[in-house]
Amino acid sequence: MKTRILKWMMTAVAASVLFVGGCGVQTDLAAEMPAGAQNVQENGAQSVQESGIPNVQESGAQDAGNAPETEGDLTVTFLDVGQGNAVLVESEGEYMLIDGGDREYSSFVVSYLKNAGVTELSYVISSHYDADHLNGVVGALNAFPCETVLAADYVTDTRVYDSFCEAVAEQGISLVYPSVGDVYEFGDAEFTVVCPDSYDYADVNDDSVGIRLVHGDNSFLICGDAGKASEEAMLESGILLDSDVYLASHHGSDGSSSAEFLEAVSPETVVISVGEDNSYGHPSERVLADVAAVGAEIYRTDLQGTVTVTSDGKELFWNTEPAAERGQGGNAGETASGGAEETETYILNQNTKKFHLPSCASAEDISSENRAEFRGSREELTEAGYEPCQRCKP
Ligand SMILES: [Zn+2]
Ligand SMILES: [Zn+2]
Structure with missing residues (x-):
């Protein structure tokens, strides 16, 4: 059952060559498919069934023999954007921004990127169009040329969404609406789209584009605000979720990071990007307890500010200690x-x-x-x- 259906992929791409994108742009998918995505067929770890659902990946699909060779480092920075998400990833001088935080953090994100040496972005991933993720993306798109923008395939009638569409149009590029199983090369790493399996969820949070980023032996799972419905679809699809670092979806909300999902991810470390004293009660005590139950350490942007981790392909190096055990990150019951x-x-x-x-x-x-x-x-x-x-x- 491991046949690589290259021919199917070609047909599928050809069949959907033209469609009208959410921002009203005509997208030529075949032409827009970035170089990285075409390597889906080359790396052998990925295959697609006729149904379009990615083949169930047994854990062997990503065993040591298959892990990409790494030469340089990969750095992942979880920016402190209060109640929101913004993640900057760097590898081999290439940059990717995943979400950008809310309006009041947009200029912070842009200046952070400038200070980090960003002059262009290989990828921008807009997980979904909620303000706490999208505003800084617009800021970044207005500040830096970007090669590929991956985004969720739905439309909304907010001003920030309009600004996003304008910024993308201004760059003369088209949005790519990725499908589960798509693989992209990024610097010394690669990432696979793990969600959503459909862009028709009742809750737009479940339409969040999520990726599993792999650098040598190290892996990161970042899924925007994906909630229970999307998590269940991921679990059902059998796509590989196991990751060393997991960015708690939806800022540690009780509606995400179910116990089953956390078990499948089995992270060593969970990062929670959340605003201090936010009105949503994020992160939830239940999530903190379930994270503790899988034995993961916790980093929190509300307590620790911006957190950075570097992978050399073997080990992870954090710029700070996890949130202290005592009542800060772990089990609130210990407080x-x-x-x-x-x-x-x-x-x-x-x-x-x-x-x-x-x-x-x-x-x-x-x-x-x-x-x-x-x-x-x-x-x-x-x-x-x-x-x-x-x-x-x-
Ligand atoms: Zn959201
Ligand atoms: Zn959010």
Whole structure:
């Protein structure tokens, strides 16, 4: 059943040569298919059944023998864009931006990319058109020439979507609406589209374009705001999800990252891109508990700011430690357990009457006249009218 149906692929491509894209552009798929995508047939790990559903990949499909040879590094940066996503990936001097955060972070994303040395983008992936993902994508498209824009095949009537369409048109390129199983080469790495299996979901979050990025032995799963329905489709398709690093879909929402999905991904590390004290209650306690259950470490942009990891093809190197075990990243159930009587050092904000762990990023922002260091128990502080910070949960 491992026949590579090259002929089928050619027919499928020919059959859908012309269609009207969501931004109203006529897209010549055959012409737009970027070089990387055509390597689907070459790398042998991918095959497509007649149904168009990618062949179920047994774990052997990506075994060590098949792992692409790596020469350079791959760097993945999870930008702190508050309540939103923005991921910059670099390999061999090529850059890819996956989502760009909301409006107030758009110029931050553009200047971050400039400072990182970006002059052009090989890929931009717009997972879906929600504002907390799309605004910075528009900023980036207005600032840098881009070769290929992968996006979700649906339309919406927001201004930011119109701006996105204009920015794409301005570049003289067409959107590519990828299908599950499409493979793209990127620098020293490659990525496979893992979702969505359809662009007709009731919830546009489930239309999110998601990829599994592979660099040597290391892998990353990044699926926008994909929720339960899309996750179930991924699990059912049997596409390889197992990844070292998983960006928690939908900012750690309870509607994503089901226990079954987390088991299939079995990440070593989960990154949560989420706004401090956001009104959605992200990340959910259930997700944090299920992440803890699969034994993964957690990085959080709300607690740690921008987080960067570098792959040399064998190992991963993070720019910082995971969110501290104690009440920050892991199981909230551990928070303050039996800690009431213990003597600890806390940082106080005498103005807001909040207390923080010394490692809390919020503690750094306290002005010197309001800041005080306190050594003692939690109980003493609460009795004095202080409340624990929602961020570091001391
Ligand atoms: Zn969304
Ligand atoms: Zn979102």
